[in-house]
Amino acid sequence: MIETDEYFGQKSFEAGESEMLKRTVNLAFSKCGKVPSDADVLFSGDLLNQCVSSIYAIRDLNVPYIGIYGACSTMAEGLMLSSMAVASGFAHLSANSTSSHFCCAERQFRFPLEYGSQRPPTAQWTSTASGCIVLSNEKTALKITSATVGKIVDKDIKDAANMGSAMAPAFADTVKMHLTDLSLTPDYYDLIISGDLGTLGSALSDELLLRDGIDIRNNHFDCGCEIYDLEKQDVHAGGSGCGCSASVLCGYILPKLESGELKRVLFGATGALMSPELSKQGESIPGISHAVAIERA
Amino acid sequence: MIETDEYFGQKSFEAGESEMLKRTVNLAFSKCGKVPSDADVLFSGDLLNQCVSSIYAIRDLNVPYIGIYGACSTMAEGLMLSSMAVASGFAHLSANSTSSHFCCAERQFRFPLEYGSQRPPTAQWTSTASGCIVLSNEKTALKITSATVGKIVDKDIKDAANMGSAMAPAFADTVKMHLTDLSLTPDYYDLIISGDLGTLGSALSDELLLRDGIDIRNNHFDCGCEIYDLEKQDVHAGGSGCGCSASVLCGYILPKLESGELKRVLFGATGALMSPELSKQGESIPGISHAVAIERA
Secondary structure, three states, X not given: OOOOOOOOOOOOHHHHHHHHHHHXXXXXXXXXXXXXXXXXXXXXXXXXXXXXXXXXXXXXXXXXXXXXXXXXXXXXXXXXXXXXXXXXXXOOEEEEEEEEOHHHHHHXXXXXXXXXXXXXXXXXXXXXXXXXXXXXXXXXXXXXEEEEOOOOEOOOOOOOOOHHHHHHHHHHHHHHHHHHHOOOOHHHOOEEEXXXXXXXXXXXXXXXXXXXXOOOOOOEEXXXXXXXXXXXXXXXXXXXXXXXHXXXXXXXXXXXXXXXXXXXXXXXXXXXXXXXXXXHOOOOOOEEEOEEEEEEO | OOOOOOXXXXXXXXXXXXXXXXXXXXXXXXXXXXXXXXXXXXXXXXXXXXXXXXXXXXXXXXXXXXEEOOHHHHHHHHXXXXXHHHHOOOXXXXXXXXXXXXXXXXXXXXXXXXXXXXXXXXXXXXXXXXXXXXXXXXXXXXXXXXEEOOOOEOOOOOOOOXXXXXXXXXXXXXXXXXXXXOOOOHHHOOEEEEOOOHHHHHHHHHHHHHHOOOOOXXXXXXXXXXXXXXXXXXXXXOEXXXXXXXXXXXXXXXXXXXXXXXXXXXXXXXXXXXXXXXXXXXXXXXXXXXXXXXXXO
16 A cells, blocks of 8 residues: 555644554455454554554554564564464464654654754665554465564664664674574575665675675565665665565565565564663664564465 | 662663663572573563663673563563463573663653652652563463453543553453453452552542442452552552562562462553653553463462
8 A cells, every 4th residue: 555645644743653554454454354353462563652653553443452662673573473372372363563654753763854954874764654464373375484583782883873783783693593593594585584774784784694604695685775766765775664674574575475476585674772862871772683484385 | 679779870760770670680580590591582671762671671681582562561461472482382481571760750751850740649659660570381389371462442531640540441441351251250369460550540440340240349459559658658649660560560479479378360460551742642541451360380
């Protein structure tokens, strides 16, 4: 779904983001002939303080709700928890969703748009986007086959306009851990997908993995680099935000898995666990990345 | 553990809260002869924006981390996810933690302490407290036997100094759902524990449940009412914050379960999913409550 109104018919950007998320969740459920209240549990989180985009969207959906926070890694985190709920039998039907909104995120993490602040070349563009995945214990074409919970990795990056560098070490750490745990080589996957490292972070993560003898340069796909046309759209180092990897996964990758163009992907959404408050106190920006393997059954 | 320095040896309240949480996690693991990095996963969240109390505490612990957000319901949410991870076999050793800090929470959600704002009688006192529970797949004296994921319930309360009223309907809803799902009467549990409804919210939830023919007045225990001496300590309607129910559960209830004084409790932590930003936009405060049954094996 593409929407041209950045307010989504609401009075504020925040209410707009919430409306976007609600439409996304309803759309995902309608695609499998269900409604949200059919689910046993819905996992959702977002970038806005106190996860309000999720909360105000889900308030109206009459579904048991578990709030999560993983910054831009939220789609992978939710998918991991949702698949655990279904695989363990605690849920028959489960879903996870997330969103981000450029106008809300800039105001909260950097500057209100009205300031017209200049952005350095390392900056990324928070995508106004959203994604939702419904998982069922019935046999379907696609399956979550494994997942690796990431650790927090902090290499002392303090620049809120350089998130790719803050997240790249976490992505490299989780990919390495995943391949090691499962005794796999990178070519097992058609694509190894990072969330929103952007041009700078993607190059850094490839370099970090190469130092450990892991070469993902042939099948590394970064949602932040792919969601926009980096030559024509003025987004500097690429897209970012929970909605970036969520919408690329749901709108671009999953259809390719369903059609058979892709057989196996590793979805490693990445999050910069930044707080403007703690940044003012001199703290660095920790990164995290969770990896979820999605394969054709 | 009791600490008299509200800074926990750090330079800011926020860094102090993080230090408190880190000490709590280390203490919980040390009590079972483990360290945090022995765990397969740690679930943690807190009230501070972007869950920084958890993130900066856990950054140093070298453990796979899943960030959660449920406001003051976080302890029940984490316990639910952690027990699902262990029960399903995805984790052998798992943990969940949370914290809250009076000075951080007041600044973020209401007013900085330096303003000296007066508090109405319905206001609650955010507890500076923290709790952590380690779950194992080995046989122990206590067991999580069931859990009910709550739905968001919003009765249009807009007063940030009246959180008990905002959360009471969610608690009543989850308790009713739990008892109905499991065909239980309230007296099955020695205690039905609410998180931090305080005096006002506790009375309201009892009244709401009574309307549905469910009488929990004899075994209803509210952590917000019990954590302080309401006659001697000037906390108005009681304690609140993620750390309130977490510390009462870990420091007061669990020892009574271990000693056999209590046999079965239902722990229903309650969260007010408030955002100061959305409150300024006229939004109400949605509530949520998750319930976890803990029984002697």
